[in-house]
Amino acid sequence: MSNESLANLLKEERRFAPPAALAEQANVTAEAYEQARADRLGFWAEQARRLSWHTEPTQTLDWSNPPFAKWFADGRLNVAYNCVDRHVENGLGDRVALHFEGEPGDTRSITYAQLQSEVSRAANALLELGVRPGDRVAIYLPMIPEAVVSMLACARIGAPHSVVFGGFSADALATRIKDADARVVITADGGFRRGKPSALKPAVDEALTRPGTEDVRSVLVVRRTGQEDIAWTEGRDLWWHDLVDRQSDRHVPEAFDAEHPLFILYTSGTTGKPKGILHTSGGYLTQISYTHHAVFDLKPESDVFWCTADVGWVTGHSYIVYGPLSNGATEVLYEGTPDTPHRGRWWEIVQKYGVTVLYTAPTAIRAAMKWGDDIPAGFDLSSLRVLGSVGEPINPEAWVWYREHIGGGRTPVVDTWWQTETGGIMISPLPGVTATKPGSAQVPIPGIAATVVDDEAREVPNGSGGYLVLTEPWPSMLRTIWGDDQRFLDTYWSRFEGRYFAGDGAKKDDDGDIWLLGRVDDVMLVSGHNISTTEVESALVSHPRVAEAAVVGATDPQTTQAICAFVILRGDEDASADESALVEELRAHVAKQLGPIAKPKRILPVAELPKTRSGKIMRRLLRDVAEQRTLGDVTTLTDSSVMDLIQAKLPAAP
Numbered sequence: 001m002s003n004e005s006l007a008n009l010l011k012e013e014r015r016f017a018p019p020a021a022l023a024e025q026a027n028v029t030a031e032a033y034e035q036a037r038a039d040r041l042g043f044w045a046e047q048a049r050r051l052s053w054h055t056e057p058t059q060t061l062d063w064s065n066p067p068f069a070k071w072f073a074d075g076r077l078n079v080a081y082n083c084v085d086r087h088v089e090n091g092l093g094d095r096v097a098l099h100f101e102g103e104p105g106d107t108r109s110i111t112y113a114q115l116q117s118e119v120s121r122a123a124n125a126l127l128e129l130g131v132r133p134g135d136r137v138a139i140y141l142p143m144i145p146e147a148v149v150s151m152l153a154c155a156r157i158g159a160p161h162s163v164v165f166g167g168f169s170a171d172a173l174a175t176r177i178k179d180a181d182a183r184v185v186i187t188a189d190g191g192f193r194r195g196k197p198s199a200l201k202p203a204v205d206e207a208l209t210r211p212g213t214e215d216v217r218s219v220l221v222v223r224r225t226g227q228e229d230i231a232w233t234e235g236r237d238l239w240w241h242d243l244v245d246r247q248s249d250r251h252v253p254e255a256f257d258a259e260h261p262l263f264i265l266y267t268s269g270t271t272g273k274p275k276g277i278l279h280t281s282g283g284y285l286t287q288i289s290y291t292h293h294a295v296f297d298l299k300p301e302s303d304v305f306w307c308t309a310d311v312g313w314v315t316g317h318s319y320i321v322y323g324p325l326s327n328g329a330t331e332v333l334y335e336g337t338p339d340t341p342h343r344g345r346w347w348e349i350v351q352k353y354g355v356t357v358l359y360t361a362p363t364a365i366r367a368a369m370k371w372g373d374d375i376p377a378g379f380d381l382s383s384l385r386v387l388g389s390v391g392e393p394i395n396p397e398a399w400v401w402y403r404e405h406i407g408g409g410r411t412p413v414v415d416t417w418w419q420t421e422t423g424g425i426m427i428s429p430l431p432g433v434t435a436t437k438p439g440s441a442q443v444p445i446p447g448i449a450a451t452v453v454d455d456e457a458r459e460v461p462n463g464s465g466g467y468l469v470l471t472e473p474w475p476s477m478l479r480t481i482w483g484d485d486q487r488f489l490d491t492y493w494s495r496f497e498g499r500y501f502a503g504d505g506a507k508k509d510d511d512g513d514i515w516l517l518g519r520v521d522d523v524m525l526v527s528g529h530n531i532s533t534t535e536v537e538s539a540l541v542s543h544p545r546v547a548e549a550a551v552v553g554a555t556d557p558q559t560t561q562a563i564c565a566f567v568i569l570r571g572d573e574d575a576s577a578d579e580s581a582l583v584e585e586l587r588a589h590v591a592k593q594l595g596p597i598a599k600p601k602r603i604l605p606v607a608e609l610p611k612t613r614s615g616k617i618m619r620r621l622l623r624d625v626a627e628q629r630t631l632g633d634v635t636t637l638t639d640s641s642v643m644d645l646i647q648a649k650l651p652a653a654p
């Protein structure tokens with residue numbers, strides 16, 4: 001980015017006060033900010049008491065060797081005990097932990113007492129396979145209860161898990177198995193996606209032929225789809241129902257150090273080798289439990305929580321597994337896609353289980369907008385009381401649509417900014433405290449320190465843009481990149497002395513609230529102005545005919561970069577009839593919203609956009625298309641045929 005700050009283009013004046021009834025009963029009030037400001041470490045030490053420790057910590061933060069942090073270092077605990085057993089001991093064994101909804105319509109409700117038995121059996125099975133504290137276990141499963149059980153079983157015996165998205169290729173799986181040196185892989189014959197069984201086991205078989213994966217001695221296979229022709233390697237492959245079901249449902253959890261590794265999770269990494277982000281136990285669980293309690297105002301006795309993420313994404317780790325379960329919540333776990341067998345499937349699930357708190361991603365909200373308002377209108381969504389968003393900046397129009405059409409115009413929407421690296425939510429409104437602004441994550445949560453700086457690391461004044469940095473260590477921070485301390489230092493801690501560089505552009509508005517503007521790598525430089533992709537995308541989405549937009553800067557001889565936009569139209573509208581008129585209208589619309597400098601040079605209506613499995617638009621690939629280059633790495637794409645469609649639409653460069 002050049003010295004000039006990001007142009008502050010978007011004006012958004014809408015405000016929504018917290019509902020009075022929610023504010024009155026809120027788990028967290030404005031006082032928490034005061035308390036954390038007065039004594040940040042004392043605040044986190046108090047939050048750590050949300051957990052049951054085998055040995056209570058007397059230390060909070062050890063920052064003697066920055067940026068390698070230790071939190072609660074002399075404390076000892078068992079993470080799985082905190083997520084399961086203690087609730088049973090507290091008389092909540094009959095409370096439902098998971099309402100599982102399979103894509104074909106099969107369901108299972110699992111109480112905390114049942115979860116305790118399942119996790120104990122799985123832990124005993126892993127022990128029988130020789131897994132010992134510190135050994136890594138790779139988990140490659142669909143969104144079924146065994147995914148949650150496997151993660152907790154690993155945590156219970158101190159074996160860090162490495163969950164790999166069920167949609168990733170054999171190559172991606174092999175790289176991750178090798179990097180973490182996993183000894184056991186837990187998988188399934190397959191899962192259900194878009195109405196069909198989709199096999200998983202063949203990808204494991206293929207991955208295990210790759211060099212560097214020889215240390216995998218066992219593959220534990222859940223039978224989910226029941227497909228017949230499944231390849232089997234005797235002596236290595238074991239059915240879950242053979243091994244796990246015969247184990248004792250008793251297992252005494254052992255206490256581990258607060259800094260014992262809990263999991264490694266690989267970030268998609270736009271270029272280069274994926275980064276194995278390492279999280280540990282006590283600090284991670286403290287912040288995840290607290291944020292789930294504070295940001296979603298979660299009342300475990302009455303709420304039904306639903307985070308629609310995949311467990312293979314950090315959002316699934318923190319807000320399907322560790323946050324809700326450490327808080328004794330009842331939650332929904334759904335295997336499939338939102339449009340199978342029909343486009344109202346999610347809303348039907350909300351109605352069926354009386355979901356009160358829904359946490360999803362902007363990509364899903366924009367898809368629902370595109371499908372039409374009448375679909376959610378056909379279901380009773382009145383149980384909902386808090387809505388959350390994560391994964392990308394949420395365009396103000398999508399935010400307002402979400403509140404209106406899903407939240408019935410009553411629910412607060414919390415836009416939560418965080419990363420795999422941060423482990424848990426960092427910047428977000430609190431539903432009972434903050435007057436929300438559509439499109440802004442607004443304020444660091446209590447106990448978190450973030451700001452926006454310019455190239456020289458100076459804090460920018462209100463009304464200006466720059467880089468988002470975190471200025472103090474936090475309990476659920478990554479501890480390093482697995483096996484690569486130097487890369488940890490280079491990636492996050494070398495750009496600004498003593499501060500964590502998140503890689504995101506951001507601006508502060510006149511009130512000092514933070515707006516996320518997309519990855520710094522995606523910021524465009526147009527005739528000497530830095531323009532954020534997010535703002536141009538939001539301007540496009542505010543046009544009634546646009547459902548979704550992705551904007552990139554393509555090299556241009558006159559202006560350094562030219563703004564090139566890819567748009568998906570609302571409804572099933574066919575643009576071909578008046579495409580050139582519509583494109584002109586959209587260009588004029590952006591110029592009016594943001595100013596002439598932000599007017600896209602080219603706009604291309606497309607049917608789909610390239611996305612990662614967590615719903616993030618892969619602008620890098622669109623840049624390749626716009627600059628007519630060969631496509632870069634597409635292995636983390638949900639559906640690579642999307643790129644063929646887009647390339648076929650692209651007219652020759654003007």
Ligand code: 6R9
Nearest residue numbers: 390391392393415416417418419420504516
């Ligand atoms: C949780 C998660 C992290 C990146 C992050 C940023 C983007 C996430 C956001 C957001 C704007 C939000 N991001 N939440 N941008 N507003 N509320 O998504 O983790 O997959 O590691 O991605 O996602 O760019 O840096 P991860």
